[in-house]
Amino acid sequence: MFGKLLRVFALLSFIITAQAEDTQILELKIINHRFEPEILQAVAGKRIKLIVHNTDKTVEEFESYELKREKIIPGGKTVNIILPPLKPGKYNFFGEFHEDTAQGYLVVK
């Protein structure tokens, strides 16, 4: 019984860490209420960890309808946004507090 549990646990740990290793890491900066870069590239079918660094002094809210994410990023702070494996396409994201200038796209191939 214990042996079985141990094996299940080992399998789960393997799956979880295997997932973690299979994550592509992308970096995004917010500078003067604009995204840098404005176009990000990613590979389809692999989890994404998007690291967003807000270099401005004021808070911004990273938001995307297509990616279904909303996250407050206080001034000077860095946050991680986790995205599931995505299908190929162009996903728009924006800064809700400065929508006229903070616009970007995640291009998944």
Add this chain to the structure above:
Amino acid sequence: MFQISIVVFREFLEIALLMSVVFAATKYVPNRNFYATLGIIAGIVGSCILAFFTNSIVEAFQGVGQEIFTIILLSVTILLISWTICWMAANPRRLPTAIKSASTKVAMGRGSRYILTSLIATNIFREGFEIVLFSYGVLTVNKLTPLEVFIGFGAGGLLGIITALLIYKGLLNVAGKYVFKVSTFMLVLITASLASEVANLLSAIGVVDILAEPMWDSSFLIPDRSVIGRILAVLAGYTAQPTGMQFLFYIGTILLLTSIIKFYQKKGASR
């Protein structure tokens, strides 16, 4: 300056809808304004406190503190709305047409009225702390004078309040004696949409990775960004590309609430 108004108004809209429906449904509850105002004040004060603690919240739980906090907030809101729905279902649905007579009071115990307060407060927290953060951010940037910020914020807020009043009056006038039925319908949709947001958040914290692909794409009909799209999003949780998990939570909530409503309706009818 009016950029501020747009952002403030949009955040207000999400609060406004739920508030208006709850207000319409509780129109004949005695002292409803007292308990509601208590909720509004608590909501505003709470939003300021939450905004103050933003850094700690955002960094908590290995960076997903905001998501976890929102999940808890949404769950509490969902429970409170569900309670309100049950209260409406269990109470006599024939609404009085005469407004001033003493017999127009609709039963709601004192403890229950504090639930009204809590519902309004948590609803305000949800978007309120974003409004506070945004306003504070705008104030600390020197490009606009405090007066301009105040006008921008005021215009957006006023527009939001007017919209809320319009929805409230509209609901009462159009629904008439069916205000409970209509309010229930709207609240069920709002609850389902909150539940589908929880589904997204669970995906955002990495707990749920299954059913994460969009089931369809209705952008050709109603894009998310369009005015209709945004209105439907607030009213009913519309999204052009719902994930399987969102769909599950949405439909599941509707089914669950509908059965609970039927249960309480039977209970109410037997009084």
